[in-house]
Amino acid sequence: MxxxxxxxxxxxxxxxxxxxxxxxxxxxxxxxxxxxxxxxxxxxxxxxxxxxxxxxxxxxxxxxxxxxxxxxxxxxxxxxxxxxxxxxxxxxxxxxxxxxxxxxxxxxxxxxxxxxxxxxxxxxxxxxxxxxxxxxxxxxxxxxxxxxxxxxxxxxxxxxxxxxxxxxxxxxxxxxxxxxxxxxxxxxxxxxxxxxxxxxxxxxxxxxxxxxxxxxxxxxxxxxxxxxxxxxxxxxxxxxxxxxxxxxxxxxxxxxxxxxxxxxxxxxxxxxxxxxxxxxxxxxxxxxxxxxxxxxxxxxxxxxxxxxxxxxxxxxxxxxxxxxxxxxxxxxxxxxxxxxxxxxxxxxxxxxxxxxxxxxxxxxxxxxxxxxxxxxxxxxxVSISPSSTLPLVKYSPSPYGGMIARSGWDNTPLSEDVVVFMKIGELSGGNHHHQDAGNFQIFYKGILASESGFYDGYGTLHQLNYQKATVAHNCLLIHHPGEVFGPNGAQANDGGQNLIKSEADDYTSWTKGSFNRAKVLAHQYSATNMKTDYAYIKGDLTQAYTRKVSKVSEVLRSMLFVPTGKRDFPALFVVFDKVSANNASYKKTFLLHCQEEPSLINAQTVAIRNTKAGYNGMLVDQVLLPADATITKIGGTGQDVSSNRFWVAGTNYLPRSFGKYSEDKSEIEFGWGRLEICPESSRATDYFFNVMYVKDADKSLSVQKAELVETEDFAGAKIFDNVLLFAKTARPSVREFTVEIPGEDKELNIIVAGVEEGHWIITAGGKDISVNASTEGGLLNFKAPAGNLLFKRSSSTGI
Incomplete structure (x- = not known):
């Protein structure tokens, strides 16, 4: 009644x-x-x-x-x-x-x-x-x-x-x-x-x-x-x-x-x-x-x-x-x-x-x-218009906050295009939405940086503990041993993002703050329907990790996609993170998922291949920060518990009826597993800097070394003919700084992300270069030689 x-x-x-x-x-x-x-x-x-x-x-x-x-x-x-x-x-x-x-x-x-x-x-x-x-x-x-x-x-x-x-x-x-x-x-x-x-x-x-x-x-x-x-x-x-x-x-x-x-x-x-x-x-x-x-x-x-x-x-x-x-x-x-x-x-x-x-x-x-x-x-x-008439980059503003960027519109099985998915994820929609603020994916001749897991039904052990959780995505983990996930701790503590409630009832409850996950701090891209120069997004993910416990004071992620124009190495993708934990003992982890077992090339470099069903892509990731990074492989093949493919907190959460699915004949991307990149020493604040590029899996080419370029306020990398620099803070904090670029290069493509909007003068090789940074992007892109670069924000209106 x-x-x-x-x-x-x-x-x-x-x-x-x-x-x-x-x-x-x-x-x-x-x-x-x-x-x-x-x-x-x-x-x-x-x-x-x-x-x-x-x-x-x-x-x-x-x-x-x-x-x-x-x-x-x-x-x-x-x-x-x-x-x-x-x-x-x-x-x-x-x-x-x-x-x-x-x-x-x-x-x-x-x-x-x-x-x-x-x-x-x-x-x-x-x-x-x-x-x-x-x-x-x-x-x-x-x-x-x-x-x-x-x-x-x-x-x-x-x-x-x-x-x-x-x-x-x-x-x-x-x-x-x-x-x-x-x-x-x-x-x-x-x-x-x-x-x-x-x-x-x-x-x-x-x-x-x-x-x-x-x-x-x-x-x-x-x-x-x-x-x-x-x-x-x-x-x-x-x-x-x-x-x-x-x-x-x-x-x-x-x-x-x-x-x-x-x-x-x-x-x-x-x-x-x-x-x-x-x-x-x-x-x-x-x-x-x-x-x-x-x-x-x-x-x-x-x-x-x-x-x-x-x-x-x-x-x-x-x-x-x-x-x-x-x-x-x-x-x-x-x-x-x-x-x-x-x-x-x-x-x-x-x-x-x-x-x-x-x-x-x-x-x-x-x-x-x-x-x-x-x-x-x-x-x-209605007259038909092909998708190739659209810009190659799509920015999705608040309340989503994300970007998809591609190097071309060739959607055929012979495509040479690189496509990157970048998500800050400002507001959670609940229900079928995952705990994936900050996630990214990379495709080149096969999915390389993938997600893993499988939707085997709503509310299953696999879905709640693995597939929907942060651990199944290319995100960050910060493990607080006392954090409770799910009702009465029914879900595994993966160290990821937590939710107070699975769904909102109405507009007011949805937008009052409980479902906030992150905030886009900056975004900028240069692209037409024919060519992409770069695509950049930066977000503050702190809220996603502090819904139930206060385990972090700041989590920042910057992502940058740069097509290179090089046939053998067609694109770069760089991820720069700052994680400040409230306790230095909380383990911090950078996750990278893959469909095939990755190869550790050296202590700081890993290669991910996708060669199933004719795919021919490879992703090379060089870990420049933390300097004491350890790389651990967690995963396996096969469809039994011993595979460790869906491993969380001591348990392998297999999908229901896992054995009935054909991985060769279907399009399911269960994943081999993941790489976990962690600092060896305990610190309150760590920076993660991963520099990735793609290539053909069947081409035997030496690793293209990325060099770390770091100052007190910026961290970056020099690779190919690019120098990519990122501010270490959430908001621009300096109006004048210098950066020393190693080498004798006569001309480099330089991108500096995280500067104050306005007119900047860069002195390089004895010449002044005038560049404007937008309010939304806070990014400088220009050509300059290697050597000492002096950056000054000008009081003039600029160019």
């Missing part, structure tokens, strides 16, 4: 809040005020109003006649010819009979009635959905809310599109049965359960299924719209518009795209209802993130829980198989298609074509993309 009283109170609060967002409109019903642009959503009293209005029908007919729609027209005809009458066969107790494709036959028949006045098919659709309610079973389905909602959504289409055919008894029957199904959904009925930031509430339940129901039955009960779209506008829109400022999604490479599908459905439903756009324009550009996440092997950089991995390998590196240059449908393809068509964006339409080049892949369960939905949403008049 107490549970229902709580729900009742929650609903009363929700109802009073949403009343402010929904106001009467004398002409057409009600106006809902969302959080984006053009967001006064007027609820019309006419039918149809779900996913289309009468004035949309001519454009939809034109779409149906387009070349792009040819396969959808054929598939639609097959669905119309299906004799399914809504009676799902009884499969016995304990077995579900729900089948999404059968619901698509009902959708097609309802659509045929709406567009062609085919009363026979309209009556069939109506009778079929009533039969579905009487015969469908969901017993044993995981995440059953998705199937329940799909039935509600289909019933809503029938209700709205076939409205003239409905009797009073039909209306009551459909409404009552939809509500009964909704009561069994996670979000509940009234839909007041779960948070508004993430979780399954951020999927179809509210933003497609229940909003569709409320719109369809608005004439019979206007309160349902208050309960559904009212909650959407008052709770869901603000946090989404806030996050989409970063042009990413906080749930990562897999779940992020999936959740964007549902944000797109909410946007489409509101827009087709009466022109509202609750989500702002940043939503469109957030989808570009997956273009940048895609590696030249057509896979994505792994971020967060990734459910895409366990599928057959379709690309063999080094083999230019044209058939492999597209992917079967994934959530990325569907999200790109929905959003690309909404904004008439040629780049996103091109991305959708990458996943479905023939417009002939239809999805009938969960994140549906049916022939009818193709007719409703596809925009055939």
């Amino acid at each position: 107490k549970k229902y009283l709580i729900y009742g109170c929650l609903f009363a609060i929700l109802y009073s809040c949403s009343k402010d967002a929904i106001v009467e409109n004398d002409d057409s019903g009600k106006t809902l005020n969302g959080g984006g642009t053009n967001n006064n959503i007027v609820v019309p009293t006419e039918h149809p109003r779900l996913l289309l209005r009468m004035h949309d029908m001519s454009a939809i007919r034109e779409n149906m006649r387009s070349v792009e729609a040819e396969n959808a027209v054929r598939e639609h005809a097959l669905l119309l010819a299906d004799s399914f009458d809504g009676n799902f066969p009884d499969k016995g107790s304990g077995e579900a009979n729900y089948e999404g494709k059968k619901l698509a036959t009902i959708e097609s028949k309802a659509f045929d009635y709406l567009f062609n006045n085919n009363t026979v098919n309209g009556e069939k659709a109506l009778q079929a959905i009533k039969n579905v309610f009487n015969t469908v079973s969901f017993t044993g389905l995981s995440d059953v809310s998705r199937a329940l909602g799909h039935v509600i959504f289909t019933a809503s289409e029938v209700y709205d599109w076939c409205y003239p055919l409905l009797t009073a008894e039909d209306k009551t029957f459909i409404i009552d049965n939809c509500i009964e199904l909704a009561k069994n959904m996670e979000i509940g009925w009234p839909p007041v359960n779960q948070g508004a930031i993430t979780s399954h509430a951020g999927e179809a339940q509210l933003m497609r299924d229940l909003m569709s129901f409320a719109i369809a039955v608005y004439d019979e009960n206007q309160d349902y719209l208050e309960m559904t779209m009212g909650r959407y506008l008052s709770e869901f829109v603000q946090p989404r518009n806030y996050w989409y400022q970063s042009f990413t999604h906080h749930q990562g490479s897999a779940y992020g795209a999936y959740r964007m599908i549902w944000d797109a459905w909410g946007q489409w439903i509101a827009y087709r209802l009466n022109g509202g756009k609750p989500l702002n324009e940043d939503f469109r550009y957030a989808m570009y993130n997956w273009i940048y996440l895609r590696r030249p092997d057509l896979q994505l950089f792994r971020e967060g829980d990734d459910s895409f991995e366990n599928r057959s390998r379709t690309v063999t590196w080094g083999v230019n198989d044209s058939k492999a240059q597209s992917r079967s449908n994934t959530h990325v393809g569907t999200a790109s298609w929905l959003i690309g068509n909404f904004y008439k964006d040629g780049v996103l339409k091109n991305e959708a074509r990458f996943y479905d080049p023939g417009n002939n892949i239809f999805v009938y369960e969960n994140a549906t993309r049916t022939p009818v939905q193709f007719f409703l949403f596809n925009a055939p008049d």
Whole structure:
């Protein structure tokens, strides 16, 4: 009884809040005020109003006649010819009979009635959905809310599109049965359960299924719209518009795209209802993130829980198989298609074509993309724009804070391009988000600096203790022996980043500070769509390591990517860290993960190869700081406990059913394990300086030595014809300093990161060089000879 009283109170609060967002409109019903642009959503009293209005029908007919729609027209005809009458066969107790494709036959028949006045098919659709309610079973389905909602959504289409055919008894029957199904959904009925930031509430339940129901039955009960779209506008829109400022999604490479599908459905439903756009324009550009996440092997950089991995390998590196240059449908393809068509964006339409080049892949369960939905949403008049028109570097601002940089747009298995993923990670999204502030990944002819572990399910021992933890990423560990991870210390102490709570309930709780992880201090890049000179980002990660205990006073990370233009050594990647622990005895560790066992070349140098499935990449890492660094390999091969691949605090946390997965035939990147780089002596403050470059694995080339260049205020390296220097402090602290560059080089490419913004004069080789540092970047880039360099910040406005 107490549970229902709580729900009742929650609903009363929700109802009073949403009343402010929904106001009467004398002409057409009600106006809902969302959080984006053009967001006064007027609820019309006419039918149809779900996913289309009468004035949309001519454009939809034109779409149906387009070349792009040819396969959808054929598939639609097959669905119309299906004799399914809504009676799902009884499969016995304990077995579900729900089948999404059968619901698509009902959708097609309802659509045929709406567009062609085919009363026979309209009556069939109506009778079929009533039969579905009487015969469908969901017993044993995981995440059953998705199937329940799909039935509600289909019933809503029938209700709205076939409205003239409905009797009073039909209306009551459909409404009552939809509500009964909704009561069994996670979000509940009234839909007041779960948070508004993430979780399954951020999927179809509210933003497609229940909003569709409320719109369809608005004439019979206007309160349902208050309960559904009212909650959407008052709770869901603000946090989404806030996050989409970063042009990413906080749930990562897999779940992020999936959740964007549902944000797109909410946007489409509101827009087709009466022109509202609750989500702002940043939503469109957030989808570009997956273009940048895609590696030249057509896979994505792994971020967060990734459910895409366990599928057959379709690309063999080094083999230019044209058939492999597209992917079967994934959530990325569907999200790109929905959003690309909404904004008439040629780049996103091109991305959708990458996943479905023939417009002939239809999805009938969960994140549906049916022939009818193709007719409703596809925009055939959009000109395609290739991703190669985009800049080679993408910066993702707050609240994400990260950068993806590449040396080219050649996404083929013969690519010579280098791609680097750099994440500061300002705000945690919880849920499928990992404890990975400061993470980086490197791809060159194979993933070299990778993540490791595998998403074997939500809340498993492997996921909580390894795959989701900091230890499975290219991050820093600071081990406080008394730190507690998880409820009552149920999770292993990996020395990584900790969370107070796994998910936020609403925008206020999400942004009040508990989920803060880091802060971008500086960022700058020089790139076009043809060439990248450099890409730099610096962040303060201290908060990520101080959520439950005060084990550090400062954690800084700077990352710099520099393509070299050298065929044998095409790119440099440098990571400079400062870690100040509150106790010198707390062990500090720099992590570097790999897919194959690394080779220790000497006490300060390690080589990582990736030669599986034809890959031919190598990463060479030279550890310049700490001077007393020790390098330890932790990992192994095989699928038993002795492999030590997922080793944390004395336990090897194997994924569930580990032995059933084929590492050779699938794209899973379990990883060999990791390198741990630690100072041998205990100090309160340590600097880590790792200088990395990439090369072909099959080329026997000597190590290209990196020389340490260090002053009291800066640490840097000279390698090839580059000198790369980093400030040791979070904020610029000096306006004049000197650096001695070893050698006799006549011209070097010099990058100095972490200086005060403004005009600088550098005296080198008897000449003055004038350079400006931006407020956002605090970086100087210029050419100069080796020798003594004097840096002075000028009071003038500069060049």
